Amino acid sequence: MKKGSIVRGLAGAFLAGCLLSGCQAEVASSGAARPVADEAAAGKPAGTARAAAGSPAAAQPAPDAASGGKPAGGAGTAAGPSAAAAVPAGSEERTSVEQPDSVLVLVNKQHALPEGYKPSDLVEPDVPFLFKEHLEKRLMRKEAAAALEKLFAGARQDGIELAGVSAFRSFSTQRAVFGQYVRQDGEDKARSYSAVPGTSEHQTGLAIDLSGRSGACAATDCFDGTPEARWIAEHSYEYGFILRYPKGQEALTGYQYEPWHIRYVGVKAAADIFKQHLTLEQYLGAL
């Protein structure tokens, strides 16, 4: 089998395995089939997919305007934040994070995981997903997986039935997908809608996209305002998760609002971030 067909086959397999989204990066990027992007999956900011279909320029992720938001400046001691320093505002430069195994690791367009990084403690959380197969995207780091199970149980007690859409995504998966897009559309265009390998938070094993059990609106804009989305926004912090891409914070995070994408940071950090209405970038900079 030729290399190209392997890649196409790979992408096709993802497509088949992904109901609606959460695996957007794997989906063809052209035409009406283009899904709403999830940050990690595609790198294209959520909420722009429909607009983007008609005007590609609108799909540009709030570029690294993010760093204009004063990312993790003085932080140099803690795990994640240490990597956040020294990237000038507006820069498209990336630094490699120094402690990828920290639960506070900061991964965004300026801060990439080391090439090939894969957490050593990935497990399958015992929660329902929108697919039956035991795929890589079920995996999370052990601590995050245990917290996720508690989160699902808490939601259920409140009458909210959640489902996982997509959790871990390996460097090699993202590289294969991104490479396919580069061949298809050229690198500049590919970067506008797909995450550069190493910059997807899903590679940390600490992030997951959620939906309701029906899968309706999974990882798409219409998830906003649903009972599941409201529950996630109000209660995730109790279990150590944050809404990583809050509404109106694109300049700081580099991504538009994603009510489905939560990130494990531990209970204390999550509570601080929630109660002070911070982004992870701000929280780490403020440490």
Ligand SMILES: [Zn+2]
């Ligand atoms: Zn996500």
